[in-house]
Amino acid sequence: MLRLQKISIIQFKNYLSASYNFSERVVGIHGNNGLGKTNLLDAIYYLCFTKSYFTKSESANVHHGMQGLRVEGNFVKHDQQEKVVCIVRENNKKEISRNGEDYKKFSNHIGQFPAVIIAPDDVELVIGNSDIRRKFLDTLLSQLDPNYLQWLIDYNKILQQRNSLLKSSAEKGYLDEGLLEILNDQLVQPGTIIYNKRKEFLSRFLPAVADAYQQIAGVSEPVRFTYYSPLHEDNFANLLNIFRQKDMLLQRTTLGIHKDDIEIEMHGKNFKNIASQGQRKSLLFALKLTEFLELKHAKGFAPLLLLDDVFEKLDADRMNNLLYRVCVENDGQVFITDTHRERLQLALQQLQVPFQLIGLE
Missing domain, CATH: 3.40.50.300 (P-loop containing nucleotide triphosphate hydrolases)
Incomplete structure (x- = not known):
């Protein structure tokens, strides 16, 4: 209690x-x-x-x-x-x-x-950018697993260092190959752990959200969730090498778990483009209530x-x-x-x- x-x-x-x-x-x-x-x-x-x-x-x-x-x-x-x-x-x-x-x-x-909070602007969780959904996911997983939060802190710190190296290299016209390899190796470990944690968790969380949505909406409306991640395509280390030239050109790390998203569809179309205000609100509450129940189950108290x-x-x-x-x-x-x-x-x-x-x- x-x-x-x-x-x-x-x-x-x-x-x-x-x-x-x-x-x-x-x-x-x-x-x-x-x-x-x-x-x-x-x-x-x-x-x-x-x-x-x-x-x-x-x-x-x-x-x-x-x-x-x-x-x-x-x-x-x-x-x-x-x-x-x-x-x-x-x-x-x-x-x-x-x-x-x-x-x-x-x-x-x-x-x-x-704790779980539901506020008026939280509808952005459903219709806003991917970084809002990642923040929601990371906040929940950090409450469930203290190690997850540390991996996330480590990842973001190394990501910032890698982006700084790419930017300074473009300005100087010279890339420190050895330092880039070190940062790649350091980024891969927490990034892969976070990816696996998200993938395992969302495999049970997202179906529960879909069920909660049906109950709150009170009607049968098929909502489909998909966990998108660049790491679905290949292991992280290989992807960093494949996209190295693109990263150097754009002076930032263009792929990784910082690009993950939860994609939402209804009737085969993007949910935010066709959903009514009531449907958006129902889905928001479904996400938050499933978060509430997940924490209750894991902690042994609400x-x-x-x-x-x-x-x-x-x-x-x-x-x-x-x-x-x-x-x-x-x-x-x-x-x-x-x-x-x-x-x-x-x-x-x-x-x-x-x-x-x-x-x-």
């Missing part, structure tokens, strides 16, 4: 100083736009992932006009009290601690407090589920279906935001489960 009992927020986004106690498994958060509903969910996400879900720049997480931030959470995990503190100092130095012990590597924290403004994105039937699946059929802690108190309260009352309402003013 995983529960967040309390969160304290100092100088995080629009919060100067605030503290909230969570007494129930299902928590509804209501208030007008701009009061901090999304930022409260993001603060919870920050505790789980050591970073914001919505903001890449750490400085953008700090309250306007202030320096530094602090987010502290009190969890219960397997009946044990857990305290997580995330601090950004005035000098922008970042510190993450668990039960008073500082992490030397923030990556070691990932997966300790698993992850935190953060639902941001989902009432505006689904019709009543899909909304009730979603809430029933996450609040009744599963025992994980759920945080739901909405602008309308009455709508949120009515939806939670219909579930017939204990819930807590928090109003932001």
